[in-house]
Amino acid sequence: MFPAQGVILLCFISNVVYTEKTTSPNIVIILADDVGWNDFGLHGSSQIPTPNIDALGYNGVILDKFYTQQTCTPSRAALLTGNYPMRLGLQGIPLNAGENRHLPLQTPTLPEKLKELGYINHLVGKWHLGAACSEYTPTKRGFDTHFGYWNGYVGYFNYEISVPDPLDPKRNFTGFDLHDNFTPKWELKGQYATDLFTKKSLEIIKNHRVEKPLFLMLAHLAGHTGYDGIELGVPDAVTANRKYHYIKSIERRSYADLVNIMDSSVGEIVGALSEKKMLQNTVILFFSDNGAQTEGLYQNFGSSWPFRGLKFTLFEGGVRGTGVLYSPLLKKKNYVNRRLIHVTDFLPTFYRVAGGDVDKLGNIDGIDQWDTISGNAPTNRTEILINIDETSGYSGVIGYGGRYKLLNGSFSNGLYNGYYGDSGRNLEDPSYNYSSVINSPTNLAIEKLTNRSLNRSIIDELRRKIDLGSCRSMNRLYLCDDLCLFDLYIDPCETTNLIDDGNLRGVVGKLYGKLSVYMKDVVPDVSHRIDPDSDPKRFNGTWSCWSKCGRDFH
Numbered sequence: 001m002f003p004a005q006g007v008i009l010l011c012f013i014s015n016v017v018y019t020e021k022t023t024s025p026n027i028v029i030i031l032a033d034d035v036g037w038n039d040f041g042l043h044g045s046s047q048i049p050t051p052n053i054d055a056l057g058y059n060g061v062i063l064d065k066f067y068t069q070q071t072c073t074p075s076r077a078a079l080l081t082g083n084y085p086m087r088l089g090l091q092g093i094p095l096n097a098g099e100n101r102h103l104p105l106q107t108p109t110l111p112e113k114l115k116e117l118g119y120i121n122h123l124v125g126k127w128h129l130g131a132a133c134s135e136y137t138p139t140k141r142g143f144d145t146h147f148g149y150w151n152g153y154v155g156y157f158n159y160e161i162s163v164p165d166p167l168d169p170k171r172n173f174t175g176f177d178l179h180d181n182f183t184p185k186w187e188l189k190g191q192y193a194t195d196l197f198t199k200k201s202l203e204i205i206k207n208h209r210v211e212k213p214l215f216l217m218l219a220h221l222a223g224h225t226g227y228d229g230i231e232l233g234v235p236d237a238v239t240a241n242r243k244y245h246y247i248k249s250i251e252r253r254s255y256a257d258l259v260n261i262m263d264s265s266v267g268e269i270v271g272a273l274s275e276k277k278m279l280q281n282t283v284i285l286f287f288s289d290n291g292a293q294t295e296g297l298y299q300n301f302g303s304s305w306p307f308r309g310l311k312f313t314l315f316e317g318g319v320r321g322t323g324v325l326y327s328p329l330l331k332k333k334n335y336v337n338r339r340l341i342h343v344t345d346f347l348p349t350f351y352r353v354a355g356g357d358v359d360k361l362g363n364i365d366g367i368d369q370w371d372t373i374s375g376n377a378p379t380n381r382t383e384i385l386i387n388i389d390e391t392s393g394y395s396g397v398i399g400y401g402g403r404y405k406l407l408n409g410s411f412s413n414g415l416y417n418g419y420y421g422d423s424g425r426n427l428e429d430p431s432y433n434y435s436s437v438i439n440s441p442t443n444l445a446i447e448k449l450t451n452r453s454l455n456r457s458i459i460d461e462l463r464r465k466i467d468l469g470s471c472r473s474m475n476r477l478y479l480c481d482d483l484c485l486f487d488l489y490i491d492p493c494e495t496t497n498l499i500d501d502g503n504l505r506g507v508v509g510k511l512y513g514k515l516s517v518y519m520k521d522v523v524p525d526v527s528h529r530i531d532p533d534s535d536p537k538r539f540n541g542t543w544s545c546w547s548k549c550g551r552d553f554h
Helices: 051-059 072-081 110-116 193-207 237-243 250-275 343-353 370-375 434-438 441-450 456-466 469-474 502-519
Strands: 011-013 016-018 026-032 061-063 120-126 145-149 160-164 172-176 214-219 282-288 323-326 335-337 384-389 394-399 404-408 483-487
Touching (some): 026 072, 026 250, 051 061, 051 250, 051 434, 051 456, 061 370, 120 193, 145 193, 193 214, 237 250, 250 282, 282 343, 335 456, 343 370, 384 502, 394 502, 404 502, 434 456, 483 502
Parallel strands (some): 026 282
Antiparallel strands (some): 011 016, 061 323, 160 172, 282 323, 394 404
């Protein structure tokens, strides 16, 4: 399992494996974009095949009470800083191309902290945390390399994104956004994004010098819409239509192909780690940054069924995340973890696994959850600030160990307030393909490492434990234009507002008080205007760093 140099002494301390010379584990984060809870087979749907992602969860840990932020930029900011986005001024709508907003330079990032521990750090794919100035981009924020795009999305083949010209509403700023560090890669235009990002990640793994620990973050474009905010780019639409003929919506067939191809990417990454003999000392986390956008802006036809709400909202359909983690270093495997976990927790958790002293991270919102995830130990997390949007006044908090959620209104006056998405449990949908999971590259690589076989009984038991389809039968729709209280233990689909329950007045008062305390620490979400100087025409049609460092445009 480990490099054979002399006698190797194995000690298990805090569930992290050490050799005679401490070897920090490799850390791999694979991030999906706008993929819904119900678009993964492990949650009970058989509509979209995700055998590799499912196999990661079945062999490792399925994070059942894992929460993200409601949209792309806030989730990535929370992941990389361990802080609630409202402390960073990034709690509102995601960054537009041409906006001079960014991750605050004084806030340490996960790759910066890992670099202090000797890690080599790579980002492949999406950044979406600022690029007006070179100092805001990934290779200035702890990553040794970045291959991908700076903005929120690009075309799956042309790598272009457009935004309205702030001075002339009749035209757009349109530019190319595919960079190798700071070099535009025009010659790669026409290659399929998921394949290209996978290929680059495989190269990184192949060329990695194993004397140093690796941190690889692969942030896929899939399943976000691509060019023009509508494109559901697949390599062969005819094949996708035929392969997913049982799905009524043609658009959802394309979306299914996007997700399935991304799943294959996961299998290739795990296979490459196995081939390089790195898998035995690696922690792999897969999750989606927020819920699906079944309809509306950036409609991708994904599904967060059975939950209420979509991306942008603070209902479960927007923020209850799909997360799975696998590592041979886990003390407990093949189980569903029901502890309360937030995306901010991964910075201190991975920092601790890497050998760092979490106490030195200072006062952050994330907490070390390694013992919770690895051994199902009780968590110290009892609450989550879902978000505070001081502009709209729309905020939410979960407390009492994850039982009660308080919202003080709805996103955009009730937009996306309902129940959306395909159940994936229709008569015409195929049966769950157990053999594709068992024979997936991910499962085969893990079996080779552990000599343990995944079987149908284990799969059935785990899927049963996390299938929440029954709560959808209780649908009741109301605006929620004022305070709403939900008991997530008995009503995860948020069908019943308990705000007028006299027995719960104390709960409401306590949660509302917590929101009020957080509100005092909000860093304002500044102007979202597009800087006229960002026009790609000034840079040969490429999105480039256009602003002098230190000069913010408001």
